[in-house]
Amino acid sequence: MSHTVTAPAPPRLPREPAAELRRPALPPHVWILRKLTSMRVALVALFVLAVLTLAGILLNQAPSSVTSNQAAYAEWLSSVRPDYGGWTGILNALGLFSVFSSIWFRGTVLFLSVSVLTCSVRRFPGLWRTATRPRMVMTDAFFERAPHTARIVSEKDQGAALAALRTAFRKNGFRVSTERDGEDIHVCADRFRWGPFGRIAAHVSFVVILLGAVATGTGGFRDESFAIPVGDRMAVGHGTGLAVEAKSFVDSYYPSGPPRAYESQLVLYKNGVPVHTQEDRVNHPMRYDGVTFYQSYFGPAVVMRAQTSSGQVIFNQGVALQYESQDEKESIGRFELPQQGLKVFVVSPRSGEIDPGIPAGSTQLEVYDIDNETPAGIQVLSQGKPATIAGVRFTFVREREFTGLIVAHDPGATIVWIGAALLVLGLFTTFYFPHRRVRAVLRPGAGGSEIGIAAIERRHPAFPGLFEHLVQDIRRAAGQGAQPPREGGADA
Amino acid sequence: MLRLSQYCVFAGIVAVAAALTSYVLAFASDRVARAHTVFAAESSGGTVTTIAAGEAPRGAAAFGTLTTWLSLGFLSAALVFRAIATGHGPFANMYEFSVAFAWGALVINAYFMRRYRQWAVGVIVLPVALGLLLYSTTVSSADEPLVPALQNNLLLTAHVATAVVAYGAFAVGFAAAVLYLLNREDRGSLLPKRQLLDDLSYRAALIGFPFLTLTIVLGAIWADIAWGKYWSWDPKESASLVTWVVCCAYLHARAARGWRGQRAAVLLIAVFAAVLFCYYGNLFFGGLHSYG
Numbered sequence: 001m002s003h004t005v006t007a008p009a010p011p012r013l014p015r016e017p018a019a020e021l022r023r024p025a026l027p028p029h030v031w032i033l034r035k036l037t038s039m040r041v042a043l044v045a046l047f048v049l050a051v052l053t054l055a056g057i058l059l060n061q062a063p064s065s066v067t068s069n070q071a072a073y074a075e076w077l078s079s080v081r082p083d084y085g086g087w088t089g090i091l092n093a094l095g096l097f098s099v100f101s102s103i104w105f106r107g108t109v110l111f112l113s114v115s116v117l118t119c120s121v122r123r124f125p126g127l128w129r130t131a132t133r134p135r136m137v138m139t140d141a142f143f144e145r146a147p148h149t150a151r152i153v154s155e156k157d158q159g160a161a162l163a164a165l166r167t168a169f170r171k172n173g174f175r176v177s178t179e180r181d182g183e184d185i186h187v188c189a190d191r192f193r194w195g196p197f198g199r200i201a202a203h204v205s206f207v208v209i210l211l212g213a214v215a216t217g218t219g220g221f222r223d224e225s226f227a228i229p230v231g232d233r234m235a236v237g238h239g240t241g242l243a244v245e246a247k248s249f250v251d252s253y254y255p256s257g258p259p260r261a262y263e264s265q266l267v268l269y270k271n272g273v274p275v276h277t278q279e280d281r282v283n284h285p286m287r288y289d290g291v292t293f294y295q296s297y298f299g300p301a302v303v304m305r306a307q308t309s310s311g312q313v314i315f316n317q318g319v320a321l322q323y324e325s326q327d328e329k330e331s332i333g334r335f336e337l338p339q340q341g342l343k344v345f346v347v348s349p350r351s352g353e354i355d356p357g358i359p360a361g362s363t364q365l366e367v368y369d370i371d372n373e374t375p376a377g378i379q380v381l382s383q384g385k386p387a388t389i390a391g392v393r394f395t396f397v398r399e400r401e402f403t404g405l406i407v408a409h410d411p412g413a414t415i416v417w418i419g420a421a422l423l424v425l426g427l428f429t430t431f432y433f434p435h436r437r438v439r440a441v442l443r444p445g446a447g448g449s450e451i452g453i454a455a456i457e458r459r460h461p462a463f464p465g466l467f468e469h470l471v472q473d474i475r476r477a478a479g480q481g482a483q484p485p486r487e488g489g490a491d492a
Numbered sequence: 493m494l495r496l497s498q499y500c501v502f503a504g505i506v507a508v509a510a511a512l513t514s515y516v517l518a519f520a521s522d523r524v525a526r527a528h529t530v531f532a533a534e535s536s537g538g539t540v541t542t543i544a545a546g547e548a549p550r551g552a553a554a555f556g557t558l559t560t561w562l563s564l565g566f567l568s569a570a571l572v573f574r575a576i577a578t579g580h581g582p583f584a585n586m587y588e589f590s591v592a593f594a595w596g597a598l599v600i601n602a603y604f605m606r607r608y609r610q611w612a613v614g615v616i617v618l619p620v621a622l623g624l625l626l627y628s629t630t631v632s633s634a635d636e637p638l639v640p641a642l643q644n645n646l647l648l649t650a651h652v653a654t655a656v657v658a659y660g661a662f663a664v665g666f667a668a669a670v671l672y673l674l675n676r677e678d679r680g681s682l683l684p685k686r687q688l689l690d691d692l693s694y695r696a697a698l699i700g701f702p703f704l705t706l707t708i709v710l711g712a713i714w715a716d717i718a719w720g721k722y723w724s725w726d727p728k729e730s731a732s733l734v735t736w737v738v739c740c741a742y743l744h745a746r747a748a749r750g751w752r753g754q755r756a757a758v759l760l761i762a763v764f765a766a767v768l769f770c771y772y773g774n775l776f777f778g779g780l781h782s783y784g
């Protein structure tokens with residue numbers, strides 16, 4: 001690929017007289033292809049990507065829970081207005097409060113992926129040819145003017161010199177192929193000739209990872225507030241047919257105070273049949289059928305019972321108090337009685353808080369109409385003492401804990417891992433197993449033979465050393481009559 | 493064991509400071525000597541050569557090299573003792589990571605010291621290491637037990653160990669780039685030749701980039717296991733991405749557009765700035781609420 005080093009700057013469109021303007025200098029598809037494969041444009045895009053990411057770090061980013069709701073977003077925006085003053089509107093219009101989903105960010109990433117794909121596709125045939133069918137016969141000029149050259153005069157005849165050369169190359173891990181051209185024998189020696197394909201892998205990986213990210217963003221589901229009161233079973237939904245029962249939850253602490261472990265004993269049901277049990281811990285999520293259950297949070301729960309006036313039980317299970325009131329003094333849980341058209345909030349003081357209105361051993365029920373905010377009744381219930389609100393008899397049975405899980409199905413993750421593996425393998429191959437090609441020509445000479453050696457690698461700082469080492473090995477193997485190497489591009 | 497580890501860190505700090513002082517003395521005496529010899533040498537048509545690459549350092553510089561190796565030994569011991577005492581890789585809090593980061597910089601520095609038979613890059617690497625070590629003395633070195641999210645020994649070790657290699661490499665690349673910019677004339681001096689510095693900084697990036705990539709990938713795997721999301725654009729993740737992108741740009745500019753020397757050096761310095769931002773940004777920018 002050395003030609004790109006010396007390649008002239010990409011041609012600019014010449015300034016043409018007005019009459020000529022109707023005929024563009026470059027057909028548009030050629031122009032677009034040039035831009036797509038232009039390193040200069042790619043560098044600018046990478047720079048833009050870095051700046052945008054930096055903006056995403058330094059500027060407040062609207063949480064995703066807010067961006068989907070206009071009213072909430074407006075409220076969020078006014079909460080950051082004091083920080084950005086007159087810039088708020090401009091930053092908002094530019095999408096810089098959601099940088100990573102902004103058109104700038106997505107456009108840049110898209111451009112880069114198309115660019116690396118185009119580059120890879122264009123380069124592939126050349127790389128393939130270089131690796132599999134190199135040009136064998138090189139000119140004398142090549143052996144004189146390449147950046148790295150050496151000349152050895154050997155007393156061995158051509159055949160013996162070739163054998164020595166082969167041995168020396170093989171010893172250094174090179175694969176040798178030869179071709180006779182008149183009196184001369186041309187040698188092409190390669191090490192790691194598949195190395196450059198690591199670059200293709202690294203480039204393609206970028207697109208694979210991106211596809212994975214798109215799959216993550218558009219498919220699957222993620223439920224971050226899946227709270228199960230201990231002893232209850234809850235359906236996962238999303239068409240999975242899965243339900244989870246929490247047998248127990250334990251939070252343990254080190255003597256000095258910090259948390260040691262959060263563990264839930266879970267039983268997983270598929271279509272009502274238990275299929276799996278597991279101790280679910282942070283860093284040890286339960287996985288089944290592509291759905292993963294992460295131990296995430298925990299808190300208090302209350303077991304509630306609701307009965308109709310005829311005594312029929314319409315609700316009897318735990319309610320996780322997993323929400324917080326605005327003043328952060330109360331824990332709130334919620335359940336619905338669809339047949340009665342009611343939704344019920346269960347409010348208790350948070351642990352450590354004291355609320356004179358809700359004494360210990362009691363909880364407050366707020367019953368609303370399911371479709372609007374009309375309260376049907378608010379009442380404080382003592383444990384075990386039923387109360388009737390909106391025609392329903394509620395009982396606060398007892399207190400419990402709930403375990404909070406994140407339940408996620410991410411169809412993109414596997415794709416991302418494949419891309420990541422490609423990226424890492426590609427990178428290590430490119431950097432640590434770089435293709436090295438050294439050529440030689442053997443010519444019968446007076447009293448033996450003459451060996452010319454040359455290579456054109458310019459980039460890698462370690463190459464001169466490798467070349468030097470090779471030449472020394474060849475000189476040693478090819479025997480006496482050796483001359484000092486001519487200084488090529490090799491530095492001392 | 494913890495106590496022992498701390499003594500080793502302390503000895504390491506002393507050794508680093510001694511090495512740095514020796515190197516600075518070596519430079520200072522070289523300046524004086526050069527002022528005397530430069531005229532004679534130039535008038536006789538020769539170039540001033542004192543200690544160029546390939547020669548063994550003498551005097552103060554030799555002592556500096558010795559103490560550099562010593563400091564590496566002390567810090568290695570400190571990390572090993574700490575790992576034994578805590579039962580996990582010594583990477584779990586700011587104290588441990590700072591010591592490990594300094595160690596990484598010294599290891600990569602030692603590698604390039606041997607490889608290019610030069611020591612001058614240490615003049616910049618050592619202050620970086622010293623800064624990290626001094627910083628480590630200001631944060632708690634207590635052996636706090638691991639909170640649940642950190643309880644994944646394999647990933648904790650792999651993720652941070654690769655980061656230590658990557659950041660160490662970038663620190664050395666940064667040092668070589670700075671020296672490159674300082675060594676304007678490339679006249680014989682204690683500074684290695686510009687060409688060597690340019691090569692060295694590039695090779696440092698060739699180590700740093702794959703290891704940074706590995707760090708990010710391992711971090712994503714861990715995030716997926718611990719939080720169920722392989723990427724969530726938190727500031728540290730984003731900062732590591734900035735580092736990755738800038739380094740990617742550096743490598744491409746160099747490989748495909750032939751950027752060498754000055755421009756490449758400036759980009760590499762930017763990469764190291766991004767590394768520092770990545771690891772210590774939440775301290776400097778603590779006032780910005782994005783670092784919640």
Ligand code: HEM
Binds near residue numbers: 042113
């Ligand atoms: C993920 C972001 C990347 C982008 C946007 C990108 C973009 C590009 C572009 C546009 C080119 C020029 C097309 C060509 O000449 O082949 C290129 C070339 C190249 N890329 Fe990347 N690349 C990326 C990642 C990588 C990685 C991870 C590696 C490391 C292995 C890499 C190594 C190379 C090399 C060695 C070249 C060839 C330069 C030449 O042919 O002279 N690239 N890249």
